Amino acid sequence: MDKTVQSFQMPGPVVTFQNLCYCVEECRGPCRRKGPEKEILKDVSGIMRPGINAIMGPTGSGKTSLLDVIAGRKNPTGLRSGQVLVNGKPVTSDLRLSSAYVVQDDILMGTLTVRENLTFSANLRLSRKQYSSLDKEQKVNNVIKELGLQDCADTKPTTGLDANTANSIISLLHSLSRKGKTVIFSIHQPRYSIFRQFDHLTLMNKGEIIYAGAASQAMDYFEEMGYQREEFNNPADFFLDIINGDIVPTLDFRNAGQAERNPLALQYRQSVYCNQVMEQLKQLSGVVDPSVSSIQEKASYVTPFHYQLMVLVGRTVKNTLRNPQTSYAQMALNITFAVLVGLIYYQIPKTLPEALQNRIGAFFFLIINMVFGNLSAVELFINERALFIHENSSGYYRTSVYFLSKVFADLLPNRILPIFIFSSISYYMMGLKPNADAFFLFALTMCLVSLAAVALAFLVSASVASFAMANILIALPYVFMMVFGGFLVNLNSMLSWLSWLKWASIFRYGLEAVTINEMKGQVFSMGNITLTGEMYLKAQGIDYSLWGFWQNQVALFGIMFVCMVLAYVQLRRINRWK
Ligand SMILES: Nc1ncnc2c1ncn2[C@@H]1O[C@H](COP(=O)(O)OP(=O)(O)OP(=O)(O)O)[C@@H](O)[C@H]1O
Numbered sequence: 001m002d003k004t005v006q007s008f009q010m011p012g013p014v015v016t017f018q019n020l021c022y023c024v025e026e027c028r029g030p031c032r033r034k035g036p037e038k039e040i041l042k043d044v045s046g047i048m049r050p051g052i053n054a055i056m057g058p059t060g061s062g063k064t065s066l067l068d069v070i071a072g073r074k075n076p077t078g079l080r081s082g083q084v085l086v087n088g089k090p091v092t093s094d095l096r097l098s099s100a101y102v103v104q105d106d107i108l109m110g111t112l113t114v115r116e117n118l119t120f121s122a123n124l125r126l127s128r129k130q131y132s133s134l135d136k137e138q139k140v141n142n143v144i145k146e147l148g149l150q151d152c153a154d155t156k157p158t159t160g161l162d163a164n165t166a167n168s169i170i171s172l173l174h175s176l177s178r179k180g181k182t183v184i185f186s187i188h189q190p191r192y193s194i195f196r197q198f199d200h201l202t203l204m205n206k207g208e209i210i211y212a213g214a215a216s217q218a219m220d221y222f223e224e225m226g227y228q229r230e231e232f233n234n235p236a237d238f239f240l241d242i243i244n245g246d247i248v249p250t251l252d253f254r255n256a257g258q259a260e261r262n263p264l265a266l267q268y269r270q271s272v273y274c275n276q277v278m279e280q281l282k283q284l285s286g287v288v289d290p291s292v293s294s295i296q297e298k299a300s301y302v303t304p305f306h307y308q309l310m311v312l313v314g315r316t317v318k319n320t321l322r323n324p325q326t327s328y329a330q331m332a333l334n335i336t337f338a339v340l341v342g343l344i345y346y347q348i349p350k351t352l353p354e355a356l357q358n359r360i361g362a363f364f365f366l367i368i369n370m371v372f373g374n375l376s377a378v379e380l381f382i383n384e385r386a387l388f389i390h391e392n393s394s395g396y397y398r399t400s401v402y403f404l405s406k407v408f409a410d411l412l413p414n415r416i417l418p419i420f421i422f423s424s425i426s427y428y429m430m431g432l433k434p435n436a437d438a439f440f441l442f443a444l445t446m447c448l449v450s451l452a453a454v455a456l457a458f459l460v461s462a463s464v465a466s467f468a469m470a471n472i473l474i475a476l477p478y479v480f481m482m483v484f485g486g487f488l489v490n491l492n493s494m495l496s497w498l499s500w501l502k503w504a505s506i507f508r509y510g511l512e513a514v515t516i517n518e519m520k521g522q523v524f525s526m527g528n529i530t531l532t533g534e535m536y537l538k539a540q541g542i543d544y545s546l547w548g549f550w551q552n553q554v555a556l557f558g559i560m561f562v563c564m565v566l567a568y569v570q571l572r573r574i575n576r577w578k
Contacts, residue, residue, distance in 0.1 A: 012050030012180035013086050015070060018281050020044040020082035022069055040065050042207045042265075044082070047280055048184050051177045052197055054215065055186040056236065057204035058243055063186035066204065070184060071101045073393070075577030088284055100394070102185075107390045108157045109315065111322040115153045116315075118143055123311050124396040127302040146172050170194050189236045205243045208265035213273040225267065226250040301395060308397040309405060316409035326376055327413045334418035335425065337369045342429025352526035356536060359518060362430055364487045367510045370419070370449040371478055377457035378470040380410055381571060385465060393576045403568050407458065415454055419447050432518055441517045441549075448556035449510035453478070455563035456506075462570035481505040486512070492541065506559060513552035516544045 022041035025034050040062050048070075055063045068074040070084050072091050084091060108117050122136040131139070144153045148168045173183045174197050187194075198215035211218055219235055222242055226249035229238050241247045243264065268274050301308065320327060345362040349355055381388070388402055423443040432442065460473045483489065484499075485507025491499050502508050519533030537544040543551075 010050040010178075010180055013182045014050075014088075014284065015048040015084065015086050015182055015184065016046070016088070016281055016284050017070060017084045018045045018082055020066070020069055020084075021080040022065060022074065022078050023080055024078055039080075040207050041069065044207075044209055045277060045281060046202055046209065046212050047277055047284070048182055048200065050180050050182045051199035052173060053182065053184040053200040053202070054190070054195075054198040055184070055202045055204060056188070056190075056239065057210075058240055059188070061204040061243075062207040063188075063204055065207075066202075067184065067186050071099075073101065073577065075575075085284075103390060107387050109319060109384075109387065110156060111319045112156070112315070113154050114149055114157055115140060115144065116318075117157060120311065120315055121396070124303055124308060124391075125394075128307065146175065167193070170197055189240060191236075192234050195235050203239055203243075205264055206262050208262050208268075209274075210243070210262070210264040210268050211239075211273065212268070212277060221271070221273065301398065303397075305398065305401060308401040312397055312401055312405035313409060316405050320409055320413060326379075330373075330376065330414045331418045331421070333373055334369075334422040337373070338422045338425035339429070341365055341369070341426045345430045347429075347431035350522070350524050352524050352529070352531060355524040356531075359432075360487070360515065363511055363514045363518075364485070364507075366426065366446065366514070367449055367485070367507050368482065369422075370446055370510065371453040371481070371506060374415065374450060374454045374457055375471075375474065376414070377410065377454045378461045378474050379467065380406055380458055381461040381567075382465065382467055382470060385574070388571075389574060389576050399572050400568065403571055407564070411451070411454070415450055416447060419443065419450050422446070433522070438517055442514060445510060445513040445517065445553065445556075448553055448560065449506055452506045452509075452556045452559040452563070455560040455567065458567040459563045459570065462567040462574070481507050484508060485510075503555075504559070506556065509552040509555045509559075512542055513549060513556075515540075516542060516549045516552075520544055 020041050021039060021043055023037045023039050026036070026038055027034060044062075044066060055066060057063050065074065069079065072084070109120075112120070118140045119136065122131075122140050126136055126139070144150060173185070177183045177199070195215070201211065201213065201215035201218050202209060203211040203218065211221055213221065218239070219229060222239070223229060227238075227242050227247050228250060229235075233241075238247070303311075341362060344365075345358050348358045348362065391397065392399060392402065420443055423439070423446050427439055427442055432438070456477060457474050460470050464470050464473060480501060481504065484491065484501045484505040486502065486505075487507070491502050491508075516537060519537055522533040524531045524533070524536075534544060542548070
């Protein structure tokens with residue numbers, strides 16, 4: 001019996017696509033000028049039934065593009081015509097959750113074991129109402145068993161997945177397909193042992209289908225066209241040789257005088273295989289419910305917000321604990337700088353001129369350390385960008401959950417804790433105001449300066465995809481803010497159209513706040529001349545009233561808040577389409 005007919009009888013989802021035309025705009029030149037449109041899928045139609053459906057073809061033939069369009073991963077703006085249906089219905093988020101899309105690149109959390117990665121996925125993709133923790137554990141164990149990964153289930157992924165996986169993956173897909181799953185994948189040049197497990201084959205060339213039908217009949221199809229296969233030649237190599245023109249047909253099937261760009265595609269369109277597909281598509285599309293396609297779909301998740309947050313924070317904390325270099329480095333940097341500042345400005349005297357020069361110099365030094373010490377925060381969203389895109393578009397969790405889990409898991413161990421240690425060491429070594437409330441306000445200001453700088457780094461991190469770009473983009477505002485901080489240049493003497501930048505300077509707010517906190521109520525002397533802290537603040541034009549002090553904290557908090565919100569918006573705007 002014909003294999004296509006055999007698999008058709010297997011119950012399970014049927015994926016259909018009709019007249020798909022997909023175009024991309026190529027960017028050219030250093031300015032990435034938009035070039036002409038390029039059609040990468042040309043009127044492609046097909047039916048994928050439960051079983052193993054392979055898409056084959058040479059590099060650039062459109063295999064991945066077809067797979068991406070079927071999976072809804074390709075930017076819909078490029079789709080000029082056609083629609084993908086599953087069981088006659090357009091793809092919705094419910095269907096997305098009951099399907100899986102596996103990409104070629106390694107996008108697993110490298111610090112977690114195979115079992116932990118699978119458990120993470122099971123926790124977020126299986127409904128808590130339908131599956132208990134035990135059910136999920138059992139499912140994970142089954143997958144590990146089916147993949148033959150028992151020996152490396154509790155080791156980190158990269159060590160366990162080696163060359164034997166091609167065979168075991170195909171065996172797993174085969175057994176899944178026999179349970180009524182529709183498995184579709186693209187493959188370049190499989191060996192015979194793999195090829196013979198395919199039920200259905202779609203061969204592509206230059207964005208068009210040149211054969212779609214039972215894999216077992218593909219050889220006959222080309223042999224009937226006059227292509228002679230050498231004995232022992234692997235079918236996959238045979239097809240590629242035909243496409244590349246390395247094998248010529250003994251019969252000339254091309255119509256005389258016809259300058260067809262893709263004669264194999266034309267031949268397929270005229271074949272009984274193509275006619276069958278088009279006939280069956282007509283029957284299947286008769287059941288399409290037009291109301292479904294008109295519904296503007298909203299992403300839905302099988303797990304609630306708080307549960308996703310718990311699972312994600314758990315993974316982020318585990319990742320931080322197993323990869324603690326950044327936290328250690330951040331702590332070491334803060335302790336080293338605290339001791340260094342403490343030694344340089346050790347027990348600042350109250351006699352002039354050192355009393356003022358050393359205090360203001362020390363504060364500037366401290367703020368520089370608070371701002372530039374957070375450069376490592378730019379890596380936060382860049383490191384895991386591919387993982388986030390994959391998991392988020394597969395419906396694992398909401399963007400807000402990811403954002404909150406990353407931000408909190410980074411802020412506490414890497415930012416807030418080291419700052420309190422930093423402040424405690426440097427404050428008392430420098431001999432600043434000894435009362436506890438002054439110390440607390442000092443530490444609070446350092447914390448807010450640091451968090452505002454970190455939030456700006458998060459914003460950059462969520463906006464770009466490469467470290468090189470992020471480093472340039474973060475260094476610029478930091479340096480500008482330093483210049484407009486009020487220490488390197490007197491802001492009153494600056495050109496008025498430039499001096500407004502001081503309102504965006506984290507340095508200025510931080511410097512003013514710690515200066516008010518330290519100077520207010522102090523008396524400095526030189527011989528019999530005395531100078532109060534208030535006199536100094538007034539001479540500098542600093543408002544040292546209660547609100548004058550707290551307005552700096554409010555401004556720092558405002559900068560942090562705005563940058564965090566913008567970072568979240570940028571994370572939502574990340575292009576998830578291929
Ligand atoms: N987003 C895009 N922008 C520009 N060109 C694209 C884009 N996506 C695909 N293409 C082009 O479309 C053609 C088909 O690409 P596709 O990746 O689908 O081929 P493929 O058969 O999967 O190739 P490979 O085996 O190398 O993965 C290629 O020429 C590719 O450069």
